[in-house]
Amino acid sequence: LALNGLTYQLVDLPALFGERLYRLPVVLRILLENTIRNREGAERDHAVAALFGWLEHGSSEAEIAFQPGRVLMHDTTATPALVDIAAMRDALAEAGADPALLNPMLPVDVSVDHSLAVEAYAQADAASVNLGYEMRRNAERYRFLRWASKALDGVRIHPPGTGIMHTINLEQLATVVATEPGNESRPGWLVPDTLIGTDSHTPMINGIGVLGWGVGGLEAQTVMFGMPTMLRIPAVVGVRLSGTLRAPAMSTDLALTVTQRLRALGVAGDFVEFFGPGVSGLSAGDRAVVANMAPEYGATTGYFAIDEQTLDYLRTTGRSEVQIALVRAYAQQVGLWNDPAGEARYTRVVEICLDQIGIEVAGPARPQDRLHYAQTAAALHALGFVAQSASGALPLHPVAIAAITSCTNTSDPRLLIAAGLLARKARQLGLKPAAWVKTSLAPGSPAAASYLKRAGLLDELDALGFGIVGFGCTTCIGNSGPLTAPIRDMLRAGSGKPVAMLSGNRNFPGRVHPDLDLGFIMSPPLVIAFALAGDAALDLSSDPVQFAPDGTPVYLGDLWPDSDELDRYVRLAGDPGDFRRDFENASLNPVWHAMEAPDSPLYPWDPASNYLQRPPFAAASQGSLLGAYTAYPLLVLGDDVTTDHISPASAIPPDSLVADYLVQRGEDRGDLNVFASRRGNWQVMLRAAFHNRTLVNHLQGGIPLAHTLHVPSGQLLPIWEAAQRYRDEGDSVVLVAGERYGTGSSRDWAAKGLRLLGVRAVLAVSFERIHRSNLIGMGILPLRVPAGALSGAAALRPGDRIALSAEAASLRPRMAVQVRLHRRDGRTDIVEAVAAIETLLELKLLGDGGVMPSILK
Ligand code: F3S
CATH class of the missing domain: 3.30.499.10 (Aconitase, domain 3)
Structure with a gap:
């Protein structure tokens, strides 16, 4: 493509595939482009054939590799990920290797947005008071982030005050079409801007035609270190929009309507693409609101293809006319431009008439x-x-x-x-x-x-x-x-x-x-x-x-x-100048830039720190949890256990077990910050696991907050103490849950906490996508079990034990796994489970003991 006096190379999809291309949904065209550019030989041929094979049934069992262009994180997912990297660097140094060799291979943007609390409100200086609290409470963690931005190549930190990651992504970071540098003998490449983000609302960027989705921090680590993210070619649900979104309704109302409709339909793990005559009347801002709620409707994406509204948004937010021209020319040439009369096929189509939307909650x-x-x-x-x-x-x-x-x-x-x-x-x-x-x-x-x-x-x-x-x-x-x-x-x-x-x-x-x-x-x-x-x-x-x-x-x-x-x-x-100027001014945050941060390839851990501790799982020695064993259920939970239940993010209650621990270590009970800010300290997060007072542990009704029954002794203990007892006595533990286990956010601590508790497998009726992947990232086997077989109030009794055989050598994605329930009264029941493993890469990670041992190998 020749434009603005420059020549670019690109994967010309229409030239390669002709009319067939336009029968694929746009999201799959982007996967196709990615495959052709990044894979080679037979692997590429198989993936291309599988993508077009998808057209036959609207689904596919084939697994393809996707290589995103960048990674987006926020401070509370980035901190534990960067702590893991710091610990892996230590492990390398201890093994005699150069720790500085361990660097992310993709650009990583981190927004410091998750730690601001509303202490002051309805007063003129509320913003500066709250920022002051934030900087004081999080100074140690923020110094660590500053260290990471100095020590690790490609890690860019956006300091407090610059805004929320997804908004920054929309307004500043996304290029929609990315340019990759060329040299004198070879022109540069034009490629779709693609990303993964360690936050479930990453699909917000789908509103402006950028393909990206949320992954767990552990999956992000694999991508940062050059591995592709593997996915089965997804079902693509087409949402056909007709009519016009009219006052008094607004984009929020549309997003809530879409959420309800698609949740009821069940689109977990699917890609969603919006199309039809109603799309062109929605601004990119409207679209981003709808795309944002993809995790709430259960989908991986909520994609809107590029069109004039996208370009208007880029203009409104101050992108250059050169960039806008590039986006238009590339999207039109390569077949990524929205076509209201398009011929794309979808796995299923849902109709939503925008005229019928009112004010919703x-x-x-x-x-x-x-x-x-x-x-x-x-x-x-x-x-x-x-x-x-x-x-x-x-x-x-x-x-x-x-x-x-x-x-x-x-x-x-x-x-x-x-x-x-x-x-x-x-x-x-x-x-x-x-x-x-x-x-x-x-x-x-x-x-x-x-x-x-x-x-x-x-x-x-x-x-x-x-x-x-x-x-x-x-x-x-x-x-x-x-x-x-x-x-x-x-x-x-x-x-x-x-x-x-x-x-x-x-x-x-x-x-x-x-x-x-x-x-x-x-x-x-x-x-x-x-x-x-x-x-x-x-x-x-x-x-x-x-x-x-x-x-x-x-x-x-x-x-x-x-x-x-x-x-x-x-x-x-509207003034396009605001967006760039205000962002740059906020980026100057003087307190942030004045903070002293270590200047060394290894992070100097402080044993007295209550925010940052070297985690035990970032080591090559962490073994695989697979095998044949009989286990006690550590907890038996019901439906809709969210990642907030498993690993809370909100304020640390002053009367909690975690508070007791921190007070013992010299902290003020009245000013303990939020759980999310402590994710760099595994000792705190271990004690925080399942710290939610609305959670019901069916193992024995009425168990108090963050406690469980240690079955052999009959004692009620804090969960981590019970887990420690089981471990010390050589007993395995598993966790049992109902439908939609792990709904919510991408927080990897919901899986790391389980690993520290010694949980070898989670047996649930269904799993939310990102959390399932995080469990595998920590080496924990997810198993799907039939509804009612194990979870719920009466299915398991104290003393019942669960036997399963899941050996690395024999396990395969989605294979049946027989679970034997040894009842306390001597009976044995059989439950037919299915391994919730989607890809061979996931199997390898389980065999290696998780992402970190795998990277260190
Ligand atoms: Fe932050 Fe809530 Fe969005 S936690 S990234 S504002 S979903």
Whole structure:
């Protein structure tokens, strides 16, 4: 391709495959390009044949290698990954090799976004106060990240204040089409921009035509060190959009609708591609919101192909015209341009008419439980909560948190401007949020402050308590800070059941705040409306949001911005210069750059550190956990165990086992930071495993938080102590769970914790994709078992033991594995399980004992 006076080489897919190419979904065309460019000989021929063979059935058993162009991480997944690399460097040095040889082979971008907490809010200096807390609490960990950026080639850290990883990716990092340098004798390459990210919401970038998805930190390590990520050619679900998304509906409402529809259909592990006449009317911002929630609908991707809307977005966010021309020319030439009348085939097609979407919410405990916004009351009352004492001045379900938060719904300027316009009307009418509501606005990038200011809406938001508290994940990851005093009193008295209202993507019990079990997801303007109402059980379609000071009832319709007004303000706010300039200014974070960091190829571990400890599993000596054995179930869990249950991210409760441990080591019980910040310290994370008070251990009903039954002794012990006892006594342990085990995030600690507990296999009815891969990355065998066979309240009794034979030599992907249940009363039952191993690379990793021993080999 010749453009702008330069010549590039490319894989010309239409020239190679003709009309056949256009029958493949665009996502598979990108896999095809990747295969042709990176594989050779018979491997390449097989992969190409398999991709076209997919057309016959819309599915394939074939496994192909995918070589992403870059890796995206955030501070709480990057820290443990970089700690692992630091420990592997030690292992190399101890073996007499040069540790500096161990370097990532791809660019790695790390956003420091997950550690910002909402300590201060509704005050003018909230953002700088919160940033101050963050820098102080995390100084040791941040110094380590600074060391990593100096010691490891290609690791680039985006400091606190620069925004949320997925927003940064959309606005700054993604090139959509990447250029690979050439030399005098050979022109450079043009290739699709592709990535993996250690965060489940990485598919947000699919909104602008970049193929990427979330993986666990362990899988990311394999990719960083030059191995491809292996995948079975996925089913591709086509979502055909028709009609137009109209006011009052917004992209959040579409995302919640898609989430509900696709979750009900079951698309776990599938690629999703949006197509049809409705696509072109959606802005890239709208698309990114929908793509972001791919993990909530269970898919690996939520892809939108490149078109004029993509180019408009690149222009709006300040990308150069040269780059934009390159994207257009490449996408059109290579067959990656969106074609509304395209002939692509899909495994299944789902129809969604955009005209039918209204104002939606999802909750009160799962993102797929979509409701019309008027139905929150019904959903809450259906829970049947009865107050244990008089409720005082607060409603039964007060809004405890109203947070405009998360990459999902703060990266699209239209959503934040809608919130600003609603705030302006509320202010004009003299409304204020209820006194017990903790309000906050944490946008995905600092450009939001500029465009809201230019539109004259920042002050309006400020006046309602929705001033900016910082640029990071905050409430979305559970860093909500303390609740208000009236809500704390209510929780203590049991006089009500408070609710979080947030513009995030997850509302699992305890996710947003350890003391809140209930939450609804919604668009930013609706968050403000519920903050004004103060009552999560109000029917805002008929009840007034609030009464104005003169007694006039104010309804949601009086406040909601109309579409013309919204369009006008979005235009008013736009200035492409903001995006790059604000990002660069934030990158200068002076406290960050002033931090001293070691300047050595090996990290100097401090044995007294409570944040960073050399982990035992980053060593070649970690053996394989496969084999034939009889095990005790360490825990028997039910359905929907999330990674938040397995390894929490939120604040460390001062009365917890982890708190006791940290206090013993000299920390202040009142200021323990969040679990996520401790992921560089395996000793803490081991004790944090399954630290969730909503989790039920069916092994023996009513087991207190983070304890389990050590069956041989009959004692209730902290889980890690029980695990230690089993290990010391030479007993194996496994874990039993129900459907969707490991739902949630990509955190590898959910698997590392199990490895440290000695768990050799997890027997679950079904696994969430990323967590399954993380288990394998830690050498733990995932086995699928039939529903009801093991999990649930009565399937296993204390004293029952599980025998299985899973030897490395005989195991194969997806093979049947017989599990024998030796009952305490002497009976034996047989359960037919299936090895949840998808690829031969995964089998190799299990045989090696996990990713790290494999890299060190
Ligand atoms: Fe952060 Fe929540 Fe997005 S944790 S990356 S804002 S999903």
